[in-house]
Structure formats: C-alpha cells, structure tokens
Amino acid sequence: MRESKICELLLENFGIDANPDDFLKDQLIDLYLEQQARHFAEAEAESDADTDESGAEDAVEAIGHAHGDEARETEHVTIVIAKEKDESPFVDVGVNGYAYRIRRGVEVQVPREVYGVLKNAKYTFFEHDPETGENVPVEEPRFNIDVR
Known part of the structure; x- marks a missing residue:
C-alpha cells in the first residue's frame, strides 16, 4: 500500500491529516495501527460502560x-x-x-x-x-x- 493511501485512511478513519512526504511508510503504518488500537480500546470501554x-x-x-x-x-x-x-x-x-x-x-x-x-x-x-x-x-x- 502506498504512503498516500495510508494517509488517506488516517484522515478518513481517525481525522489525522498526515503528509506522506513527512513520514516513512513504516511510521505511517505504526501510526495507523496505534490509532486503530486506541479506537478499539475506547469502544471496549464504552461497551463496558453500557452493559446495563x-x-x-x-x-x-x-x-x-x-x-x-x-x-x-x-x-x-x-x-x-x-x-x-x-x-x-x-x-x-x-x-x-x-x-x-x-x-x-x-x-x-x-x-x-x-x-x-x-x-x-x-x-x-x-x-x-x-x-x-x-x-x-x-x-x-x-x-x-x-x-x-
């Protein structure tokens, strides 16, 4: 996957406007995975709060x-x-x-x-x-x- 596509996904899914020229591909992938993990953790916390x-x-x-x-x-x-x-x-x-x-x-x-x-x-x-x-x-x- 190209750096520009990863930046596009970061913007669409997490609202992060990253310039592909400012990051290495591995850095962009790490950032995406970090944001995804944070998103799942927040959703899990929300789910636990709503189990009533x-x-x-x-x-x-x-x-x-x-x-x-x-x-x-x-x-x-x-x-x-x-x-x-x-x-x-x-x-x-x-x-x-x-x-x-x-x-x-x-x-x-x-x-x-x-x-x-x-x-x-x-x-x-x-x-x-x-x-x-x-x-x-x-x-x-x-x-x-x-x-x-």
Missing part, C-alpha cells in the same frame, strides 16, 4: 431500526455473543441487504437468518500433520454464541 439494561435496549433498538417493519415479521432468536480479548466490542453482520451491528456480551434478539450466518461463520487454520508432512485445514467456530 439500557445497553441491551440500544443493541436491540439499532437492529430494529436497521431492519424496519420487516424485523417484526420474521422469527427472532435471543443470543449473546461472548466478548473476546483483542476483538472489537461489536460484531457486524450483513444478511439480505441489511446490516446489523451486534454488541458483544449483551443479550439481543436477532432474526433467525442473522443467527444462522453467525453460527456458520468459521475460522480456518492449518495444523501440521507429522505423519503425512502436510498442513491440514482445521475449522472452528468464529463466534462463541449463547442461545437463550
């Missing part, structure tokens, strides 16, 4: 408004997505043209289709098989979801 009942109301409210009247017509599932260390306090999911931002650690109701996407999301990593000498793909669930 009103936080749950906000999570459900946002989903209801994003989906409109159609949200009331579909079957819903009550879930809690576990908080993960070093992860965003929110999980973003898109289903059938609708975007959902679900707060981790808060009980929310989502359409069954959204739950299906979350349930089917997988991490794929590779483990070395000493017998064959090959790297074997291993899948595990992406999210730890508690269905209520």
Whole structure:
C-alpha cells in the first residue's frame, strides 16, 4: 500500500491529516495501527460502560431500526455473543441487504437468518500433520454464541 493511501485512511478513519512526504511508510503504518488500537480500546470501554439494561435496549433498538417493519415479521432468536480479548466490542453482520451491528456480551434478539450466518461463520487454520508432512485445514467456530 502506498504512503498516500495510508494517509488517506488516517484522515478518513481517525481525522489525522498526515503528509506522506513527512513520514516513512513504516511510521505511517505504526501510526495507523496505534490509532486503530486506541479506537478499539475506547469502544471496549464504552461497551463496558453500557452493559446495563439500557445497553441491551440500544443493541436491540439499532437492529430494529436497521431492519424496519420487516424485523417484526420474521422469527427472532435471543443470543449473546461472548466478548473476546483483542476483538472489537461489536460484531457486524450483513444478511439480505441489511446490516446489523451486534454488541458483544449483551443479550439481543436477532432474526433467525442473522443467527444462522453467525453460527456458520468459521475460522480456518492449518495444523501440521507429522505423519503425512502436510498442513491440514482445521475449522472452528468464529463466534462463541449463547442461545437463550
């Protein structure tokens, strides 16, 4: 990625107007990663402050408004997505043209289709098989979801 693109991302995402001529590429990358980490830390602190009942109301409210009247017509599932260390306090999911931002650690109701996407999301990593000498793909669930 070019220095000018990194500067553009810094301005768009964090409001930092950096001149690509004033920084080395590594410095710009470090600055971007630092700002991203600060952003996630602030979001996590905000999430922790909102874990009371009103936080749950906000999570459900946002989903209801994003989906409109159609949200009331579909079957819903009550879930809690576990908080993960070093992860965003929110999980973003898109289903059938609708975007959902679900707060981790808060009980929310989502359409069954959204739950299906979350349930089917997988991490794929590779483990070395000493017998064959090959790297074997291993899948595990992406999210730890508690269905209520």
